[in-house]
Amino acid sequence: MKISIYQMEIIPGNPPENIRKVHAWIEKEVELSEPDIIVLPEMWTTSYTLENIHVYADDNGQSTVPFLKTMAKRYNVNIIGGSIANKVEGKIYNTSFVINRQGEVIYQYDKVHLVPMLNEPIYLEGGKKVPEVFELDGIKMGLIICYDLRFPEIIRPLALEGAEVLFIVAEWPIDRLSHWRNIQITRAIENQLFVISCNNVGSYQSVTYGGNSMVIHPSGVTLKEGSTTDEETLNISINYEESLEIRHKVPVFSSRVPGLYKQGL
Numbered sequence: 001m002k003i004s005i006y007q008m009e010i011i012p013g014n015p016p017e018n019i020r021k022v023h024a025w026i027e028k029e030v031e032l033s034e035p036d037i038i039v040l041p042e043m044w045t046t047s048y049t050l051e052n053i054h055v056y057a058d059d060n061g062q063s064t065v066p067f068l069k070t071m072a073k074r075y076n077v078n079i080i081g082g083s084i085a086n087k088v089e090g091k092i093y094n095t096s097f098v099i100n101r102q103g104e105v106i107y108q109y110d111k112v113h114l115v116p117m118l119n120e121p122i123y124l125e126g127g128k129k130v131p132e133v134f135e136l137d138g139i140k141m142g143l144i145i146c147y148d149l150r151f152p153e154i155i156r157p158l159a160l161e162g163a164e165v166l167f168i169v170a171e172w173p174i175d176r177l178s179h180w181r182n183i184q185i186t187r188a189i190e191n192q193l194f195v196i197s198c199n200n201v202g203s204y205q206s207v208t209y210g211g212n213s214m215v216i217h218p219s220g221v222t223l224k225e226g227s228t229t230d231e232e233t234l235n236i237s238i239n240y241e242e243s244l245e246i247r248h249k250v251p252v253f254s255s256r257v258p259g260l261y262k263q264g265l
């Protein structure tokens with residue numbers, strides 16, 4: 001499975017220009033690398049321009065989703081569509097869309113945990129459903145959005161339901177880069193799955209975003225990592241079945257004692 005990750009410098013508050021930028025990147029990337037999956041960052045049409053997000057938000061994804069569907073179908077590629085500010089019935093969600101090679105939206109997720117450090121709860125509405133497993137090319141996967149990474153309770157069920165790959169789309173600030181890197185490695189090890197993340201670079205107002213998009217093997221080894229400051233593309237080919245080998249060697253899942261664990265906390 002070949003994956004291309006766009007560690008993008010997002011133009012703040014300019015959805016049409018960001019769509020043009022992603023369009024050009026996809027065209028070039030498909031020709032160069034022929035990926036099976038491409039991955040975009042969180043809030044890639046606007047960045048965290050939250051004071052004006054009601055102006056920039058996409059109404060029910062109607063500008064962004066048809067664009068992503070066209071790209072997927074035209075280039076025969078699956079798309080983990082980062083996330084966008086998505087206005088639904090007057091509320092704005094941080095929503096991710098997953099599109100298959102046929103150009104169909106096969107999964108949609110509204111970010112559940114809104115990040116107080118970026119004032120997200122003031123401007124956005126949290127999702128009401130935890131992430132679920134979806135399939136691309138017959139492989140089970142999960143997807144979370146940035147701050148969700150700090151909540152292992154929504155990631156474990158994905159692994160228990162068979163996800164072998166976890167995508168993280170993010171706009172993670174440079175100030176907490178060590179958390180970003182270390183928690184991802186921990187999630188890969190504890191859940192014995194591939195972690196594939198896409199962060200942005202660049203700054204908006206006083207926040208600088210820290211890149212370091214990552215691909216982590218289920219053993220915890222970092223296979224690929226972006227720079228902290230530069231817009232770039234990460235290309236990697238993974239064999240998702242290696243997660244099964246790791247699960248066989250260190251059988252964490254069969255050692256679990258769920259009957260003893262506290263529910264609902």
Ligand SMILES: NC(=O)CCC(=O)C(=O)O
Binds near residue numbers: 117147148170173176
């Ligand atoms: N965009 C985000 O959710 C940022 C998360 C963050 O800054 C943190 O968890 O720290």
